[in-house]
Amino acid sequence: MFQEYFTEDHQIFRGTVRKFVEKEIKPHIEAWEDEELFPIELYKKVADAGLLGIGYPEAYGGVPCDKFMQIAFSEEMIRSGSVGFVSGLGSHCIAMPPVLNLGTEEQKQRFLVPVLAGDKVSALGITEPNAGSDVANLRTRAVRDGDFYIVNGAKTFITSGCRANFITTAVRTGGPGHKGISLLMIDSSTPGFSVSKKIRKMGWAASDTAELSFVDCRVPAENLLGGEGMGFYGIMINFQNERLALSVMAHAVAELALEESIKYAKQREAFGKPLTGFQVIRHKLVDMAMKVDVAKEYNYRLAAKMDAGKDCVREVSMAKNFACSVCDQVVFDAVQIHGGYGYAREYLVERLYRDSRILSIGGGTTEIMKEILAKIIQL
Numbered sequence: 001m002f003q004e005y006f007t008e009d010h011q012i013f014r015g016t017v018r019k020f021v022e023k024e025i026k027p028h029i030e031a032w033e034d035e036e037l038f039p040i041e042l043y044k045k046v047a048d049a050g051l052l053g054i055g056y057p058e059a060y061g062g063v064p065c066d067k068f069m070q071i072a073f074s075e076e077m078i079r080s081g082s083v084g085f086v087s088g089l090g091s092h093c094i095a096m097p098p099v100l101n102l103g104t105e106e107q108k109q110r111f112l113v114p115v116l117a118g119d120k121v122s123a124l125g126i127t128e129p130n131a132g133s134d135v136a137n138l139r140t141r142a143v144r145d146g147d148f149y150i151v152n153g154a155k156t157f158i159t160s161g162c163r164a165n166f167i168t169t170a171v172r173t174g175g176p177g178h179k180g181i182s183l184l185m186i187d188s189s190t191p192g193f194s195v196s197k198k199i200r201k202m203g204w205a206a207s208d209t210a211e212l213s214f215v216d217c218r219v220p221a222e223n224l225l226g227g228e229g230m231g232f233y234g235i236m237i238n239f240q241n242e243r244l245a246l247s248v249m250a251h252a253v254a255e256l257a258l259e260e261s262i263k264y265a266k267q268r269e270a271f272g273k274p275l276t277g278f279q280v281i282r283h284k285l286v287d288m289a290m291k292v293d294v295a296k297e298y299n300y301r302l303a304a305k306m307d308a309g310k311d312c313v314r315e316v317s318m319a320k321n322f323a324c325s326v327c328d329q330v331v332f333d334a335v336q337i338h339g340g341y342g343y344a345r346e347y348l349v350e351r352l353y354r355d356s357r358i359l360s361i362g363g364g365t366t367e368i369m370k371e372i373l374a375k376i377i378q379l
Contacts, residue, residue, distance in 0.1 A: 002296060010069055018079070029081050036206065045118070047118030075252045092115050122164055128156060140171050149184060154211065159209055181229070190218070192216045196211040203351070203354035239363070250323035251295040258330055284337065320363070325366075328357075335349050
């Protein structure tokens with residue numbers, strides 16, 4: 001099933017990622033979840049295995065590939081059982097595209113190359129305490145002062161923010177609205193920069209999430225990506241890819257929850273027979289499988305269209321909402337099938353239930369996706 005989307009090369013690569021996850025990640029996930037952090041050395045280990053730069057040009061240490069190689073990578077990483085780990089390891093997937101798309105060659109060498117080599121960690125700094133989905137109204141300001149920008153403001157809910165070396169930061173250099181937004185690369189060693197706090201979360205425990213503070217940070221003007229006023233474009237250009245990635249995460253989490261539920265239902269007995277002996281459970285599992293398959297098919301078809309260079313704002317907005325809705329339903333039913341054990345930390349579905357909740361919020365909320373669709377449909 002779904003094999004028409006994946007070539008032999010995709011499957012070989014998938015096997016490589018699966019072996020890496022089984023050997024280097026799964027044995028440690030429980031400890032990393034408890035510690036609410038994974039070792040920073042893992043970035044280098046993943047890079048050395050040729051897995052960190054998936055989708056980036058070879059000239060900068062990346063591995064050029066199509067969407068389905070990236071999907072295979074994401075699906076196998078999710079099988080580690082920790083979406084938080086996957087999101088933390090992949091924070092460069094949202095932080096570095098603006099560098100690739102807007103940066104000069106010198107900026108790419110200075111920022112992108114060490115990140116893809118696993119020597120530096122990057123984060124994307126957009127969300128603010130008073131501006132989440134409303135990106136055009138962010139308040140962090142950068143004022144030009146000779147060869148520097150003086151930056152003041154705050155960012156919140158920043159994945160990998162606690163230990164990022166480079167923060168791709170959205171700042172206001174001009175007037176109100178999206179035209180006044182620019183992107184600055186800010187080094188965490190810059191005086192005036194600080195991590196205000198580490199945010200503890202319902203899920204995604206293995207990824208660090210931070211609130212950041214900028215107080216009179218003097219950032220070299222040479223760290224500006226593109227020109228002034230190019231920030232909103234730099235942010236939006238990767239949104240389709242980010243939303244596809246979140247959609248794939250959603251169907252992958254749902255599929256893993258389904259597999260765990262089938263395994264449990266076959267083993268667990270009640271009233272003298274396995275749970276699969278009860279029609280109500282069999283039908284619930286069938287409904288779960290049906291939803292997962294439809295979400296996967298839509299996501300795969302969308303990826304094929306994006307690979308073909310088609311504009312898919314409508315489809316990607318629908319995919320994110322649909323896949324996240326499916327995931328929410330499937331993880332809910334997975335916990336229900338497990339009964340009391342589904343509420344216990346020792347069972348994977350408990351973590352999947354918590355980890356999945358953010359998927360319909362991050363990268364554009366369900367409500368924002370509906371507003372985008374309403375405009376496209378001309379409502």
